[in-house]
Amino acid sequence: MTYLIAVSLFLQFASGQSAANPAERLKAKVPVTLVRDVRTDRLAGKYKNPSAEVLKQIGGALSGDELYLFPDGTYIYCEWADISPRTVEDKGKWKFNAGLLELTSDPEIIWQTSLEREYVAVYRKSHPEEVLLVGTGRDLAYFEDNAGDDPEFMLLINSKGREKNIKQSKAAKLKAKIMAEARRPDFHKPQGP
Helix, strand or coil: CHHHHHHHHHHHHHCCCCCCCHHHHHHCCCCEEECCCCCHHHHCEEEEECCHHHHHHHCCCCEEEEEEECCCCEEEEEEEECCEEEEEEEEEEEEEECCEEEEEECCCCCCCCCCCCEEEEEEECCCCCCCEEEECCHHHHHHHHHCCCCHHHHHHHCCEEEEEECCHHHHHHHHHHHHHHHCCHHHHCCCCC
16 A cells, blocks of 8 residues: 555656646645635625736737636526637536636537636635636646746736626526637537548
8 A cells, every 4th residue: 555655656757737726736835825714705706817916017918818716506608709709619517616716518518618627716815815727738838847936926827817706696697608709509519421
């Protein structure tokens, strides 16, 4: 058994991966605090990348994404670009536990999406009201590899920042509006031979 643990640790070290959990991996580079278990209605909101703070620093963006977490435990994920309108790429259900957000697509989503399935929720100690979602796969790995001299800015680049809360009383109307404006089923139809 000890041999297997040693081999596992060696493989993680050799591949550059940390054995620590996602929040600890972030904390190793930048001072953040894990968002602990909170009520669903507090976490519900519109999350964006790039965030308003990043856009203010860089002046604009040619692409981005939006993750809407609704108080009823559902989500909608949209992407946009300068050459493509905002489009619903994924939707489904979300759960939050011990600082981790887990997303599960609806069965009708049969195409590959760029949305990660798990996110760690943190905030910078200097911004206690914010919530930043960092994907625990490629987003976190990219952050670790590129944090360099400005890890706080790299954290913002690699996270989805909460732009606003979504209240239960406004959720159904907002969800209907997003689906009416950004659902593009033809974008995901299989192409013919």
